[in-house]
Amino acid sequence: xxxxxxxxxxxxxxxxxxxxxxxxxxxxxxxxxxxxxxxxxxxxxxxxxxxxxxxxxxxxxxxxxxxxxxxxxxxxxxxxxxxxxxxxxxxxxxxxxxxxxxxxxxxxxxxxxxxxxxxxxxxxxxxxxxxxxxxxxxxxxxxxxxxxxxxxxxxxxxxxxxxxxxxxxxxxxxxxxxxxxxxxxxxxxxxxxxxxxxxxxxxxxxxxxxxxxxxxxxxxxxxxxxxxxxxxxxxxxxxxxxxxx
Amino acid sequence: xxxxxxxxxxxxxxxxxxxxxxxxxxxxxxxxxxxxxxxxxxxxxxxxxxxxxxxxxxxxxxxxxxxxxxxxxxxxxxxxxxxxxxxxxxxxxxxxxxxxxxxxxxxxxxxxxxxxxxxxxxxxxxxxxxxxxxxxxxxxxxxxxxxxxxxxxxxxxxxxxxxxxxxxxxxxxxxxxxxxxxxxxxxxxxxxxxxxxxxxxxxxxxxxxxxxxxxxxxxxxxxxxxxxxxxxxxxxxxxxxxxxxxxxxxxxxxxxxxxx
Numbered sequence: 001x002x003x004x005x006x007x008x009x010x011x012x013x014x015x016x017x018x019x020x021x022x023x024x025x026x027x028x029x030x031x032x033x034x035x036x037x038x039x040x041x042x043x044x045x046x047x048x049x050x051x052x053x054x055x056x057x058x059x060x061x062x063x064x065x066x067x068x069x070x071x072x073x074x075x076x077x078x079x080x081x082x083x084x085x086x087x088x089x090x091x092x093x094x095x096x097x098x099x100x101x102x103x104x105x106x107x108x109x110x111x112x113x114x115x116x117x118x119x120x121x122x123x124x125x126x127x128x129x130x131x132x133x134x135x136x137x138x139x140x141x142x143x144x145x146x147x148x149x150x151x152x153x154x155x156x157x158x159x160x161x162x163x164x165x166x167x168x169x170x171x172x173x174x175x176x177x178x179x180x181x182x183x184x185x186x187x188x189x190x191x192x193x194x195x196x197x198x199x200x201x202x203x204x205x206x207x208x209x210x211x212x213x214x215x216x217x218x219x220x221x222x223x224x225x226x227x228x229x230x231x232x233x234x235x236x237x238x239x240x241x242x243x244x245x
Numbered sequence: 246x247x248x249x250x251x252x253x254x255x256x257x258x259x260x261x262x263x264x265x266x267x268x269x270x271x272x273x274x275x276x277x278x279x280x281x282x283x284x285x286x287x288x289x290x291x292x293x294x295x296x297x298x299x300x301x302x303x304x305x306x307x308x309x310x311x312x313x314x315x316x317x318x319x320x321x322x323x324x325x326x327x328x329x330x331x332x333x334x335x336x337x338x339x340x341x342x343x344x345x346x347x348x349x350x351x352x353x354x355x356x357x358x359x360x361x362x363x364x365x366x367x368x369x370x371x372x373x374x375x376x377x378x379x380x381x382x383x384x385x386x387x388x389x390x391x392x393x394x395x396x397x398x399x400x401x402x403x404x405x406x407x408x409x410x411x412x413x414x415x416x417x418x419x420x421x422x423x424x425x426x427x428x429x430x431x432x433x434x435x436x437x438x439x440x441x442x443x444x445x446x447x448x449x450x451x452x453x454x455x456x457x458x459x460x461x462x463x464x465x466x467x468x469x470x471x472x473x474x475x476x477x478x479x480x481x482x483x484x485x486x487x488x489x490x491x492x493x494x495x496x497x498x499x500x501x502x503x504x505x
Contacts (some may be wrong), residue, residue, distance in 0.1 A: 007349070017338060090333075092390070097321075115489065244300045244302070
């Protein structure tokens with residue numbers, strides 16, 4: 001196994017060994033199951049908008065990508081970056097025979113994998129419940145929508161990493177990340193054309209890929225997400241490489 | 246001729262507050278236990294942080310065997326085990342899990358875990374969370390972590406810090422045994438002259454960020470009552486009570502010199 005894979009495994013273990021991250025996943029699955037089962041019996045209304053069972057998986061995915069996963073990403077990045085720098089735990093890795101770029105890339109990959117685990121777990125649960133309820137599984141569109149949603153989440157990971165390396169306290173890093181996210185979402189709500197320059201306006205990119213009517217906007221959106229990832233990762237690594245513990 | 250296990254040349258690092266190190270050069274041969282003796286703030290930890298790659302912006306050169314730290318970082322660090330300042334570990338993991346995490350970077354080092362835990366006498370506590378360890382146990386865990394991968398050179402910054410007398414003796418014995426049995430080399434820093442006197446075969450005195458002098462321990466003890474007296478003579482008799490005037494007169498026999 002290459003050093004990068006071994007290092008990524010170490011970072012992933014650091015996430016998965018903490019009980020809070022299991023509890024978050026469990027709560028997420030419980031809420032999903034409750035919503036799906038409740039909808040199958042009664043239908044479901046959100047802000048006066050009635051939803052039926054076929055629409056629910058996409059509503060769940062939307063709430064995941066807009067609310068739940070960003071918060072989880074802020075939390076994990078604060079733990080893997082800010083907290084490790086703050087407590088000196090980062091030395092445990094920096095003193096090992098591995099370059100800083102590989103450490104940085106391993107951490108980002110581990111957070112991305114953890115987020116992907118969330119998406120896949122929720123998707124698997126929805127598919128299982130749909131099968132149990134005798135509803136059409138919506139294959140392969142549903143799993144594809146969940147899997148494709150990882151792209152904007154990678155931008156979230158690199159964005160959050162940058163904030164975590166700019167701020168020296170892990171609680172403050174989470175707070176600043178959340179505030180900036182709310183500001184970006186606020187700008188999008190106030191003015192969609194202005195907000196469109198933020199990657200946070202394109203969290204439902206799966207729609208563009210899976211629905212022919214949106215595909216003309218797809219290259220620009222993917223380019224925006226990709227450039228966010230490249231810019232924030234480059235700035236993040238520059239800061240990470242300058243860390244002197 | 247076998248290259249030095251560690252060679253540092255003209256190391257230079259200045260912090261914004263004006264402190265740091267200046268033109269530090271020395272080398273360590275296989276089997277050497279080299280002590281870096283200096284007061285708090287003399288530049289010992291800065292020197293060690295540069296050698297271990299924790300500080301990345303500095304002047305000068307660090308070579309581990311034939312690997313230059315700035316060009317072949319992974320190969321250089323592969324041969325080095327370090328304990329710099331407070332031991333770095335994950336408090337929310339057990340001692341064993343911490344070593345398992347470290348072993349991942351060496352490939353196949355899992356087999357060493359039990360041996361290292363036994364060596365630092367933490368085996369009975371291997372399943373306990375590291376955060377709950379006493380100061381001495383944390384230091385031992387740091388030492389076990391430094392041993393992962395069986396390095397050629399150990400860089401240990403105040404390794405006996407926070408230890409009781411038994412712990413200090415155990416650490417010293419571990420260092421002496423490994424230097425003799427495995428020809429491992431050590432760079433050990435301390436502000437306690439008596440401790441370095443019992444452990445090291447060579448000493449460098451660092452003062453005000455400058456490596457003032459290096460000398461063989463045998464030569465020091467032939468010419469001075471103790472390492473402490475030698476140290477006080479080198480730094481200019483800092484106590485002003487005559488203790489530092491020295492008995493041997495310094496560098497006459499070629500076994501002590503300013504720096505290499």
